[in-house]
Amino acid sequence: MKITTLYVYPIKALRGIKLKSARIGPQGIAHDRTFMLFQVSEPDGELKKMQVDSHPQCALFEQELSGGNISVRYHDPENQDQDEQPLVIPLTLNTATLAKINVNLHGSAPSSAYSMGSPYEDWFSARFGFPIRLVYIGDGKRAVLGDTLPPKQHQQTTQNGKGGWLSSLTSYVTERDQEGKPWITFTDVAPLLVTSESSLHDVSARLPADEPMPMYKFRPNIVVDGQGEEAWAEDLWAELTFNNKHKLLLTGNCVRCVSINVDYETGKPAVGELGSVLKKLMKDRRVDTGSKWSPVFGRYAFPAVMQDSQGASFELRVGDEVEVTRRNAERTVWDWPGL
Structure with a gap:
């Protein structure tokens, strides 16, 4: 057999990125699913995980890797001719400047992570139509x-x-x-x-x-x-x-x-x-x-x-x-x- 395709998903639930080669380490492909989106429930502020099954709109967001960054584009099904500038997110961050939060994913929780804040969360919130937290795993670890x-x-x-x-x-x-x-x-x-x-x-x-x-x-x-x-x-x-x-x-x-x-x-x-x-x-x-x-x-x-x-x-x-x-x-x- 042969490998025919390699995929990485820096932001979980968004469209995958095809790779020609990939570095495999203890946590899989480098940068895979190190970011994730959560819906902020109102009025209690509880974080609800966002995946394609519960939030199919995630499939409208395309991500690419370029120069140490993730570039995210939104494909608006109501405006196919839209050509907006992508959201650019650094792959690695200084977490000292980010707010630390606890998140729950599939029961291996609470796991510490970091909220990215503005302008990143504002960009996603505007396109989904409800408040979003973009979370970075940083030094967090899920069991x-x-x-x-x-x-x-x-x-x-x-x-x-x-x-x-x-x-x-x-x-x-x-x-x-x-x-x-x-x-x-x-x-x-x-x-x-x-x-x-x-x-x-x-x-x-x-x-x-x-x-x-x-x-x-x-x-x-x-x-x-x-x-x-x-x-x-x-x-x-x-x-x-x-x-x-x-x-x-x-x-x-x-x-x-x-x-x-x-x-x-x-x-x-x-x-x-x-x-x-x-x-x-x-x-x-x-x-x-x-x-x-x-x-x-x-x-x-x-x-x-x-x-x-x-x-x-x-x-x-x-x-x-x-x-x-x-x-x-x-x-x-x-x-x-x-x-």
Whole structure:
């Protein structure tokens, strides 16, 4: 197999950015989901997380990386000819000048973060039509809950090019907070999400020929072509090796919600067949007993490092070779308390 696409989402829930190469570290792709939008509820000021399922308007915001900044453009479906200046946000900030707040995302909370304030929050508020907090993770750390983490070490057996078998000890790479616990940014439950084009073809086969399902609606980080693997084979993938060197440990299924039904051109639920993709997958893709009402597409992953590896980060590129080097005998079971 090969990598066909790499995506990063500096601001969670906005459109993804395609990359030709990506630096993979303990928290996944550099800068991935280090910012997030929250709706400020009135009059109590409570922060409500904003994701594509609950706030489909997020799909109207395009982001790009340029010169150490994120440039955000709003695509107004009521004014397609609008050409306004993008909002420019630094990728890294001096948090000493920002207000510290606590946020809750998927129960791994409270997690400390920083409110960006004006003019950034004003810009988003004007376009959404309600008060917004743009939050930066900074030195904040979200706990990894449940059984999402892989075992700290496992014995791996792979076949070498001469027909023999080699054994090596592998562990996951993840930074730890002050209490020694692993942490993530504003990614949902793991640093990376891997999907396969073989499975996407199966989804598209359920739709009219002129309306194939786009991969970007599944919001992955790493897309592989799936060559030599059947559709949904990734359900049992436990480890992927890239260029015979770098590894990811796949630890859990990605269970899906109504976000995959959203039309990215209108910022609303899609009409017609593309608005019923979730329902179509319900028929045969509810394969995780830990989340029996949700269909599965893709696998969550953590970077891995061999015992003799140098450093805890590596680079992946579109076109890199990918091999399944370990498979599970049974599907993993979803386990994230409260989600």
